Amino acid sequence: MNKIILVDDERIALEHINSLLPWSEYGFEIMATATNGRSALRLCEEICPHIMIVDIRMPVMDGLALIRAVSERKLGVKFIVMSAYEDFDYARQAISIGSVSSYLIKHEVDRNKLLVELLKAKESWDADEKQRRMQRSDLLKEVITGTGLPAQLKDSPAAPPFGMLLVQRDTPFTAVPSSSERIGLDSSLNWSFDDLSRLADTTSWQLVGEFALNRNQFAALFSQKNKTLCTQRDSFKDLVASIQTHLKQHNNQSKSIYYSFHSHDSSSLRDSFRKVEAAARHAVFCGKDKMLCVDELPLLPIGNENYTSVSQNEYLEKLTEGMGLNDLVKLESAIKNQFHSLGQQLWNLPRLYETVHTLSGLLNKRYAAIGMLEIDPLASNDKIPLYHIDDIMESFILMFRKLFTSKNTQDRLSNKLLRALKYMQEHFHEDIAIEEVSQATGISPSYLHQLFKRELERTFLDYLTELRINQAKHILRHEDAKMTEVCTRVGYRSPQHFSQVFKKTTGMLPHQFRHGGYSL
Structure with missing residues (x-):
């Protein structure tokens, strides 16, 4: 609904305008009325309307002063100015300010004329809001990803407590870490600011901004409207669940959501973003179609992602021994022990890549010895995409079993x-x-x-x-x-x-x- 405030010092004029339209049928809602500019300015700051229908001549603060005051505060309001014939020059000054959408002669206003001007004002507000939204999102992206300063958010609705989420289209695991290049969002993710904003409006949260990270990811930041609620974390979880449901209903590709909640100031937003981004990189440890609070995940400390807790020597020795002796039981045991250790205490993504690289090398070394072409073990599994670490483990075990039982190929x-x-x-x-x-x-x-x-x-x-x-x-x-x-x-x-x-x-x-x- 587009929010409207009516401003006129004559009550009968307010009632007349109110009675001209079935407002809600056209997507409008009269949020308040005021009889002078000062009261209207206070209401405007509280309600943040889209459109104000304003009389020019009013006591305390006239329409021209009101329009100037609202425009200086950059509230984005569009004005429809009403006046008598003799006030036309006065109204022309208001139009020159730039936020006035149209001008109406009071005694000529009827239902059709008012509706035409309202729709024109709405179209103008929508166009401006789209531009403002893009600017807010660009600023938010700069602040959260590290190229901007938290102080730049001072004019935004961002205030703690915050909720941040990252939506990621589920993709199969590959042997090489995915690129972090910042490229345009793939429209097949099927999301929009309006969707997120509408879902947030049904909760105690408001959408601060959102931005695309790459073809498979977008991030969004929310701020809680009612700061006194005790169930802040639970209420944000409910919002995330509704967003996930919406995404499932509007797209048949599976997507996971990683979210974080904190009650600190905006200086901590960058750390929250790094946590959700790190969690998304570790998707292979949890699988697809998930909704996970990153504050509860066993991630390596930010900045220590290359941490290795266990030496690879013993594992490599067992693998080599199993291959050398053609001992499939010993080989399978070594593979299982290694994969299970990768997520036993902390999710160790670097060691997973190292393990996959080692196993791929052993496979291809054996293939080369029997004249077979090298393969990418993860990309060769066309019928069963590998999303979870357990699936990767089982895939390698099956390939080694097949290799060990295909002696006739080597012999021939x-x-x-x-x-x-x-x-x-x-x-x-x-x-x-x-x-x-x-x-x-x-x-x-x-x-x-x-x-x-x-x-x-x-x-x-x-x-x-x-x-x-x-x-x-x-x-x-x-x-x-x-x-x-x-x-x-x-x-x-x-x-x-x-x-x-x-x-x-x-x-x-x-x-x-x-x-x-x-x-x-």
Whole structure:
């Protein structure tokens, strides 16, 4: 509802204006009336109306002085000025101030004219408010993310206690930490200031501002309107729950919300933001579609995220021993103990990345030994995206089981073909053909052709293409290299030819794959 205040020193005029419209049907609500400018100014500061309908000639403080006073306070009010014919010059001064939307002759005001001017004032207020909201959000982002000073929020409605939340679209875990680049918000998150503000209005909280962090995240700050409530933390939790319900109803992609509550001044907002942002980075420890209070999570202390509590030596020794002895039981035990230790006391994200890197290296070392192409273990699980640390653990265990029970694959590859595959894996980025591989390995080109067809059931070119495209996928997922560089690094001279081969192999162009076209 757009809030209205009527100001006129004649009661009969106030009653007449009030009776002209079914206000609520058009989205308006008369919040108060006043008979002089001084009373209207006090009401304006208390109610913060969108529109004021103001008479020019009034006692104590006239309409012109009222408009100037409200404009100086930057309250964003739009004015509809009413006067008699003889006051037109006086009204023109009011219009020149800049916050006056329109001017009406008192005795000519009827329902249609008033409605037209109200809708015009509403449109003008909405446009200005959109601009003010963008400025507030930009300022809030600067203060909270560390480039601005808390004192800059002095003119905002921000006052403790505060509630902060970060909404994050759930994405599968990857072996490389996600980039923190500040890019435009993906509209598929399906949120808006109006949605958040409306949900807050039904509670004791008010929305101070919101801003996008990147394609998958946005943050919002709330301040409690009624400071005397004892259930501040619980009431904010209820608001967060309603926001999560709204997001679920309006989008079929799962999202998690990380929130924090504190009653300190605005100087602590930056620390609160760092906590919710850190919690969102640790999403793999809690899974998807969650609503979590970050004050209760076992996060590493801010600034000590690289803390390591347990040596990796014992774990690595057990892994190496299990691989060397082909002892799957010992290997699985080492993997389970390691993953369980990662979240036993504190969520240790750096050690999780290290563990994934170690296990991926062991897998690919064994694959290379039997002539198989390297893989990204987390990205190869197309049908079951991995959101939780337990899922990652089980995925690695299954891959090692499959590897240990596929001895027939290793046995069927001849040493001659293994030598050729090793050479190709080391030189795929060069302009190689079967003749170069043949010469390097001492195998005739025709016999090498036969080995590929008989033992791998594919041609030399098929294997080389798969090798190059797999490496290109890895670069596109984890690096920000230019396409010409990617092309060169995987052995293609022409970017156009590389794009054609990539699309034929994967079904999409390289840039589409980089921007999330692949399934995880």
